[in-house]
Amino acid sequence: METRMDEGERRTPEIDGGLCTGCGDCVAACPVGALAVRELRATFIHPEYCRYCGECEELCAVGAISRPFEVSFAEKA
Amino acid sequence: MSSDGLDNLTRLLGSVPYFARLDAATLEVVARGAFRRRFAKGQMIFLEGETCAGLWVVEKGRVRLLRLSTEGREQVVKLLGPGEFFNEVAVLDGGPNPVSAMTAMESILWVIERKTMLELLERYPALAAGVIENLASRARHLLALVEDLSLRTVRARLAKLLLAQAEGGSEAPRRLTQQEMAAQVGTVREMVSRVLRGFEEEGLIRFDRHRLIVVDREGLEKEAKV
Numbered sequence: 584m585e586t587r588m589d590e591g592e593r594r595t596p597e598i599d600g601g602l603c604t605g606c607g608d609c610v611a612a613c614p615v616g617a618l619a620v621r622e623l624r625a626t627f628i629h630p631e632y633c634r635y636c637g638e639c640e641e642l643c644a645v646g647a648i649s650r651p652f653e654v655s656f657a658e659k660a
Numbered sequence: 661m662s663s664d665g666l667d668n669l670t671r672l673l674g675s676v677p678y679f680a681r682l683d684a685a686t687l688e689v690v691a692r693g694a695f696r697r698r699f700a701k702g703q704m705i706f707l708e709g710e711t712c713a714g715l716w717v718v719e720k721g722r723v724r725l726l727r728l729s730t731e732g733r734e735q736v737v738k739l740l741g742p743g744e745f746f747n748e749v750a751v752l753d754g755g756p757n758p759v760s761a762m763t764a765m766e767s768i769l770w771v772i773e774r775k776t777m778l779e780l781l782e783r784y785p786a787l788a789a790g791v792i793e794n795l796a797s798r799a800r801h802l803l804a805l806v807e808d809l810s811l812r813t814v815r816a817r818l819a820k821l822l823l824a825q826a827e828g829g830s831e832a833p834r835r836l837t838q839q840e841m842a843a844q845v846g847t848v849r850e851m852v853s854r855v856l857r858g859f860e861e862e863g864l865i866r867f868d869r870h871r872l873i874v875v876d877r878e879g880l881e882k883e884a885k886v
Contacts, residue, residue: 594869594870634869635867635870637853640838641853646839646849649837649838649839650837650838651835651837651870652835652836652837652838652867652870652871652872653834653835653870653871654822654825654826654871654872654873654874655826655871655872655873655874656826656873656874656877657866657874657875
C-alpha cells in the first residue's frame, strides 16, 4: 500500500512519443515549468513540479498527453 | 510446445469459463491446438471485418475490443484481462471479426484456430454448454450497453462508469485516462473533461493528483439513474 502511494506521488501525465510532434504547446501551457521539448519530443524535465493539473493534456492538439486516473470511493471518516 | 508451456496453458484454460467444465485430459487437447503470441502496448491484434483467426485467450495484459466510427471515434465494447477470451462470435458463425482488438498494455495471448475449436465443440458437449452459457451472458451485457447508449445521457453514463470503477478498485485499481472514459461511454475526451469538472464543482467527486475520488456516492448514483 505504502509503495503504491509513494509511486503515485511521483506520477506525471503520460506522453506518447509516437504522437508527440514536439510543437511545445504543452511547455507553454504548463503552469509550473515541468515540461520541455528535448530531441523534438515533449518530456518532463521536472516531474517533481508536476501537479497533474491537465493543462498540457487539454492543450495538446494531437492527443499525445494523457492522465490516467485511479477511481475510488472516499474513505468514510 | 514445452511440457511447462503446455501445463501453464492447461491451467490458464482451466480458469477460462468456457473450458472450466472440461477434464484435465481434454484441456490438454485444447492446449495442444493453441499458439502463443506476444503483443506490444497499443498493437492491433485484428481488425473488424477481417477473416477470423480463431478464439483468443488473454494470459497476461489487457485487451480492448472496439469499434471505430467513420470519423475514427473509438467505442470500447469491452476491456479484457487475464483468463478472459474473445472473438468467439466469429469462431462460431464463421463470419468476419465483429470488432477490432487492440492491446492496452504489453500482453501475451493464445489463439486457438477456428477449425480446432469447431472440432472440439463437436467432440465435447461440455465445452458447447460452456460456450452457450457465455454467449447468453454476453448478450445480457450488450443489452445493457444498448440501454445505456440509447437512454442515458453522457453525464449518467460517466457517473455509472465511475461508480463501477470505484467498486472494482481497491485490489488492483484500473487506471483510466479521459480518452478511455470517453471511448467507454461513447463520447469525446473534451466532453468527459467538461462533465468531470461539473461533477467536481457539484461536490460529487474530487481529484487528488492521479486519484479521482467519489466523495458523494449517493449523489453520483442518482446521476447514473437519470
